[in-house]
Amino acid sequence: MTTSSSRPAERFPVVVVGAGPAGLTVGCVLRAAGVDCLVLEAESRRSVEQRPRAGVIEEWAVRGLERRGLAGRLLERAQRHTECEFRFGGERYRFRYRELTGRHHWVYPQHFLVTDLVREYVDVRGGAVRFGVRDVRLRGLDSERPAVSYTCAGTGERRVVECAFVAGCDGARGVTRAAVPAGRLRIARFDYGIGWLALLAEAPPSASSVVFGMHPRGFAGHMQRSADVTRYYLQCPPGDDPANWSHQRVWDELRERLRAADAPPLNEGRLIEKRVLDMHNYVVEPMVSGRLFLAGDAAHLTAPIAAKGMNLALHDAFLLADGLVARLTRGDDGVLNGYSDRCLERVWDYQEFSGWLSEVYHGTASGDPYRAGGALARLRRLFDSPVAAAAFAEQYLGTRTGE
Ligand code: RFL
Numbered sequence: 001m002t003t004s005s006s007r008p009a010e011r012f013p014v015v016v017v018g019a020g021p022a023g024l025t026v027g028c029v030l031r032a033a034g035v036d037c038l039v040l041e042a043e044s045r046r047s048v049e050q051r052p053r054a055g056v057i058e059e060w061a062v063r064g065l066e067r068r069g070l071a072g073r074l075l076e077r078a079q080r081h082t083e084c085e086f087r088f089g090g091e092r093y094r095f096r097y098r099e100l101t102g103r104h105h106w107v108y109p110q111h112f113l114v115t116d117l118v119r120e121y122v123d124v125r126g127g128a129v130r131f132g133v134r135d136v137r138l139r140g141l142d143s144e145r146p147a148v149s150y151t152c153a154g155t156g157e158r159r160v161v162e163c164a165f166v167a168g169c170d171g172a173r174g175v176t177r178a179a180v181p182a183g184r185l186r187i188a189r190f191d192y193g194i195g196w197l198a199l200l201a202e203a204p205p206s207a208s209s210v211v212f213g214m215h216p217r218g219f220a221g222h223m224q225r226s227a228d229v230t231r232y233y234l235q236c237p238p239g240d241d242p243a244n245w246s247h248q249r250v251w252d253e254l255r256e257r258l259r260a261a262d263a264p265p266l267n268e269g270r271l272i273e274k275r276v277l278d279m280h281n282y283v284v285e286p287m288v289s290g291r292l293f294l295a296g297d298a299a300h301l302t303a304p305i306a307a308k309g310m311n312l313a314l315h316d317a318f319l320l321a322d323g324l325v326a327r328l329t330r331g332d333d334g335v336l337n338g339y340s341d342r343c344l345e346r347v348w349d350y351q352e353f354s355g356w357l358s359e360v361y362h363g364t365a366s367g368d369p370y371r372a373g374g375a376l377a378r379l380r381r382l383f384d385s386p387v388a389a390a391a392f393a394e395q396y397l398g399t400r401t402g403e
Helices: 021-032 045-049 059-067 072-077 097-101 110-124 247-257 309-330 334-365 369-384 386-397
Strands: 014-017 037-041 056-058 079-081 084-088 091-095 105-107 128-131 134-139 147-151 158-162 165-168 186-202 210-213 220-224 230-236 270-285 292-294
Touching (some): 056 059, 059 105, 084 369, 091 369, 091 386, 097 386, 247 270
Parallel strands (some): 037 128
Antiparallel strands (some): 134 147, 147 158, 220 230
């Protein structure tokens, strides 16, 4: 590889690009198995530890983290959720999935998990990481010794790392996927044509569970994050400007769309995050090219409609890390060979569920009476058909397949 670096190339068996939930989990598992790796992250440690995003973690994912010694603080601090609530037609309908299945959800803010994983990888397991890197480039992915180069934060020096495998865990806007030669990957995309105003309010939760509000003005969601921070969503036009949503307008819309008989009033608070997310999905197939293995949002995006993205990132990370450990410590290629197919099975299952749920959330406000009628039929079925309720619970909780 040609480079302006005067230093000789470093060597690590694995280079992980991206210190999100996927990359850090891979790094922690490799370190525990005695496999050296280098994590390259574009942002600072402080920035990744403070980036609020997901909150809902499925039970199997927490068990997977626990088995790998990564769930200690999560189990101490996360909330256990046993039901969710749908509001439509001015009424409240509680869906008690714990009673139906014996299973629950965990709620733990993603940046708490990332903070725990950074601490475990760097401070406890002594893993190597470079924060603030720029211009990461991949070469030789089809050879036995790929190389990753990057520019160091601060010094601006260009460095090269040779490795046996690259884990592309750099999220939806990363660079690893783009390093694959044209024509190797198929990217399936779906755009819902819907926006969500994602809000974080400095206010205690206003209900004891997740609440989904289906209203002719648009979907609204309420999700606990911690004792004094609550996430809310408001359906809005895609590409809408958050500046169009004043404090007053946000709270008026939330109150209207989440209004229901006997519902407690919303706890209003300062809005500490306000951004518009355009709801779209993609799936990259296969998730492997040569010595590059994609994981998490780098390989597939699921709009936060069904709260599945981080769960999928963890599922990929468990399989990828186990596969790399088997290959690098025992010469066993079995898990790595099946990696893409096994991940994609769960990815497509969750993608399909997101589409189904999107129609439930957004059909009422579509302006199309046919879609609105169908959405209402789906909702009613959840509460008057035990078979439909069981099927929904299975997909909502992600319990169909194990880790
Ligand atoms: P991440 O978390 O995006 O991490 C990727 C990391 O790579 C870094 N990076 C680079 N590093 C080096 N060089 C480059 N060129 C780089 N480019 C990027 C980034 O800085 C970052 O640190 O991907 P990962 O690990 O795959 O994890 C995916 C999850 O973050 C994502 O799926 C979830 O946040 C989605 N999601 C939810 N998922 C759930 O399972 N449950 C939820 O409740 C849930 N809620 C949400 C969500 C996503 C949201 N947003 C913001 C889209 C709520 C929201 C609002």
